[in-house]
Amino acid sequence: MSNVLPVLDLRDADRGPSTRADFLAELRAAVHDIGFFQLVGHGIDNGAEILRLTQSFFALPESDLAELSILKSPHLRGYSEVGRELTKGAPDQRRQLDIGPERDPSPADPDAAPYLWLVGPNQWPAAMPELRPAITAAMDALTAVSHRLLRLILAALDAPEDFLDPIVxxxxxxxxxxxxxxxxxxxxxxxxxGIGVHKDYGLLTLLLQDHHGGLQVSLTEGEFIDVPPVPGAFVVNLGELLEVATRGYLRATTHRVVSPPAGVDRHSVPFFYNPRLDATMLPLPTRAVRDAGGVVHDPDNPLTNSYGANVLRGMLRAFPDLIALHHPELLGYSSR
Incomplete structure (x- = not known):
């Protein structure tokens, strides 16, 4: 099937009132009808270098990678071997390095929210000192693009552009x-x-993928289409919290990654833009949301308006062995 995902140019938002209006109309259709689109004109021009560093990282000796094992991190930062992360109980066939904001661990407090243990330091490879500054700079740039894009989505829905600023x-x-x-x-x-069928937890995901492809999106129940790589583009999709905040008007679309054929190695870099851990979503003040029919209810994945609760529930499903190792008191946690 040909590519049905629109390709939007972020520069069009600044090319005069008429071009901006057309851009916002295309953006509204993309986030309402599909929940996925490809973004160019974002100003991040070192994607090829980030992918090269990613390939170099996974080419390190296994002993170097083992030093960064996610098993050593109570904050779920570090290296995971194939099969460590689960989707719907089945092992994903990928290796990964999880990186978050560089923070000191939260002080121990039995009365603190149970998701605050996600705050903490990263693990970086000693053999690649260039990785940390490059990825830190990329995360800063992607944060800025994501925040601008979130504001434009609100503008496309005729909501105040700064309405969600307090939660991020x-x-x-x-x-x-x-x-x-x-x-x-x-x-x-x-x-x-590669990764099983799922939705993302938070607000926005921006994905840099190499030329091999493998990402698939479900636009109708049980049917998936390929997301072909577009040079220089980030694939953008919406998370569950935007579906909650718009009472289902925006789509957190189901997707998966299919493993490449034998002898082929695929690399990608997803970036997840989320609210503060303690933030609670509010319905957007716009007619489109008031008239929406509500979120899709999935008994196996109940949506909440709390980002901390959403991500903690997801981590419990994805890394049950790590939770049992570092936080056994959370094994019975739901979304309380």
Missing amino acids: SPDPQVHLKLLHYPGRRAERPDEDQ
Whole structure:
């Protein structure tokens, strides 16, 4: 199937009233009808270098990577081998490095919110000192683009552009992953779950993918289409909290990644732009939201208006062994 995802140029938002109006109309259609689009003109011109660093990281000796094991981090930062993360109980066939804002751990407090242990330091490879400054700068740039894009989405819905500023300022809970999807094993060609079917937790995801592709989006129940790589573009999709804040008018669309064929290595870098951990979403003050029919109810994934609750519930599903190791008291946590 040909690419049905629109390609939007962020520069059009500043090219005069008529071009801006056309851009906002296209953006509104993309986030309402599909929940995915491709973004160019974002001003981040070192995507190829970020992908090169990603490839170099996963080419490090396994002993170097083991030093960064996510098993050592109570904050779920670090390196995961193939099969460490689960989606709907099945192991994802990818390696990854999880990176968040560089913070000191929260002081121990039995009365603190149970998601505050997500705050903490990252783990960086000693053999690649260039990785930390490059990724830190990329996260800063992606945070700025994401915040601008969020404001434009609100403008496209005729809501005040700054309405969601209080939930992300001054400290959005951003998250970046370096990902490696190895080719399928010759003896298991049907083992193709790069990452299983899911939705993202927060507000916006911006994905840098290499030329191999593999990302698929479900626009109708049970049917998936490929998201072909567009040079220089970030694939943008919406998270569950925007579906909650718009009573289902905006779509947090189901997607997955299919493992590449044997002998092919896929690399990608998703960036997740989220509210502060303690933030609670409010319905957007716009007619489109008031008239919306409500979020899609999934008994296996109940949506809440609390980002901290959403992400903690997701971490419990994705890393149950790590939760049992570092935070066994949370094993019975739901969204209380």
